[in-house]
Amino acid sequence: MENILFVASECTPFVKTGGLADVIGSLPQALQTNEKVDVRVILPLYDEIGEEWQNQMTYYTSFNVEFGWRNHEVSIYTLTRQSIEYYFISNEYYFTRKGIYGYYDDGERFVFFSHAVIEALQHLDFVPDILHAHDWQAGIAVALAKIKQPIAHMKTVFTIHNIRYQGVMPLDTFANFFQLPDEHIAGMEWGGMLNCLKSGLFHADKITTVSPGYAEEIKHPHYSEGLESLLIERDDDLVGVLNGIDIRDYNPLTDPAIPVHYRSSRVKKRENKVLLQEKVGLPIDADKPLYTIITRLVEQKGLHLVQHIIHSFLEEDVQLIILGTGDPEFEHFFAEAARIHPNKLVTMLTFDEDLARQLYAAADFFIMPSQFEPCGLAQLIALQYKTVPIVRETGGLKDTVQAFNEVTGEGNGFSFTNYNAHDLLTVLDYSLTIYRQREHWLKLSQNVNKSRFSWDDSAHEYATLYRELAESNLTTEHV
Numbered sequence: 001m002e003n004i005l006f007v008a009s010e011c012t013p014f015v016k017t018g019g020l021a022d023v024i025g026s027l028p029q030a031l032q033t034n035e036k037v038d039v040r041v042i043l044p045l046y047d048e049i050g051e052e053w054q055n056q057m058t059y060y061t062s063f064n065v066e067f068g069w070r071n072h073e074v075s076i077y078t079l080t081r082q083s084i085e086y087y088f089i090s091n092e093y094y095f096t097r098k099g100i101y102g103y104y105d106d107g108e109r110f111v112f113f114s115h116a117v118i119e120a121l122q123h124l125d126f127v128p129d130i131l132h133a134h135d136w137q138a139g140i141a142v143a144l145a146k147i148k149q150p151i152a153h154m155k156t157v158f159t160i161h162n163i164r165y166q167g168v169m170p171l172d173t174f175a176n177f178f179q180l181p182d183e184h185i186a187g188m189e190w191g192g193m194l195n196c197l198k199s200g201l202f203h204a205d206k207i208t209t210v211s212p213g214y215a216e217e218i219k220h221p222h223y224s225e226g227l228e229s230l231l232i233e234r235d236d237d238l239v240g241v242l243n244g245i246d247i248r249d250y251n252p253l254t255d256p257a258i259p260v261h262y263r264s265s266r267v268k269k270r271e272n273k274v275l276l277q278e279k280v281g282l283p284i285d286a287d288k289p290l291y292t293i294i295t296r297l298v299e300q301k302g303l304h305l306v307q308h309i310i311h312s313f314l315e316e317d318v319q320l321i322i323l324g325t326g327d328p329e330f331e332h333f334f335a336e337a338a339r340i341h342p343n344k345l346v347t348m349l350t351f352d353e354d355l356a357r358q359l360y361a362a363a364d365f366f367i368m369p370s371q372f373e374p375c376g377l378a379q380l381i382a383l384q385y386k387t388v389p390i391v392r393e394t395g396g397l398k399d400t401v402q403a404f405n406e407v408t409g410e411g412n413g414f415s416f417t418n419y420n421a422h423d424l425l426t427v428l429d430y431s432l433t434i435y436r437q438r439e440h441w442l443k444l445s446q447n448v449n450k451s452r453f454s455w456d457d458s459a460h461e462y463a464t465l466y467r468e469l470a471e472s473n474l475t476t477e478h479v
């Protein structure tokens, strides 16, 4: 049985800004239950983590960490939930703040976190065979694991959840934190800057990303955010493993956040629609097609396309609810659009899990026209709530949504290829046509009901990867 330590910056149900939290909050359970590996998770202890969780934590140990000119006290708290043990790294200076990201010193905060994780290995009664680090916030942990070798046999896996965010800072700033010999800097530097994501990619024994489609895309300059040469170099160690979702948690039959539970009944789903229309102040009409967008309001999510066509689309007899927070440009635009179309569009500028679940349950369609999408969980959650996804064919969206074909009756959603607003409008109009053709709509709904994206297969792929890495260790030890 391998011991695996996940290193990440967010995790449901403690703290979440996006899909990374969903993955860290569900993959360990799937690995532990199905694959019999011992997975533990180490996270920063943010102030943002609610009291209901902090009250359940127990103090584990404290130690001091040298970091630049400061000597920091770090405490570790633990909590066991659904048989997974979580370690929380507490440091008042870096993590006792409102929110979790968005500070001028985010780079420094997560370099510190990564450093503290490596130091913590000396204090835990758990010896990982594999350190599995996620995204740039944990990239330096992989580099330090290789450079400092805190546990001689420990191997590393680094997962890219989004290559756009790299954690970049001046080399001089980084040099203030550590006195690393020059020879180590080359593996951490990119374009004359310290790059946390690159550090992870360079040093990890294996690299994974969250869908096979994205694993291919990121080797091309259009998607690689400047890192294609490194990824091509490391191609033999790069694999795409499709994310799953926790289908016990995202389950419309039991979800406590939704008013009317259902398995696949369209009638019950429409009851959720009516209740939501009432709640948000839209005209109440169970027949009216309801579209939704639930997302971080950032360029990546294809919102410029939505901006271009929203007024044309709302000329149709439809309703649209947008839930999200993010760039002020989008927040202002969609709030203003809702004022222009009060009976058709509602914009809710908030991050609210329960509301998101009510929307997934109530809507007929889920719009996700991303510019790029490493995997995308929102479309999987939508399918789980029997809501038809409308996506752009990129990354994980392409791997999980198959366009409906009237002739063959195959497909679980709608899609378009080019990043073009009118292609989005055309596919939205087409979705409306299918919605109104009873026979096609029924067939599409049946296909949606059959879509399954649990963790089972992917957890097995990760477990196989861990085993191969651990075994490669044994073979080299015997040479």
Ligand code: ADP
Pocket: 017, 018, 019, 020, 022, 294, 295, 296, 323, 324, 325, 350, 351, 352, 353, 356, 375, 376, 377, 378, 379, 381
């Ligand atoms: P990303 O990780 O790029 O944000 P994903 O589709 O992988 O995109 O995951 C997004 C997750 O965040 C989903 O669980 C989605 O429901 C959730 N989410 C996004 N915006 C909001 C919001 N405003 N309120 C509640 N949940 C949200």
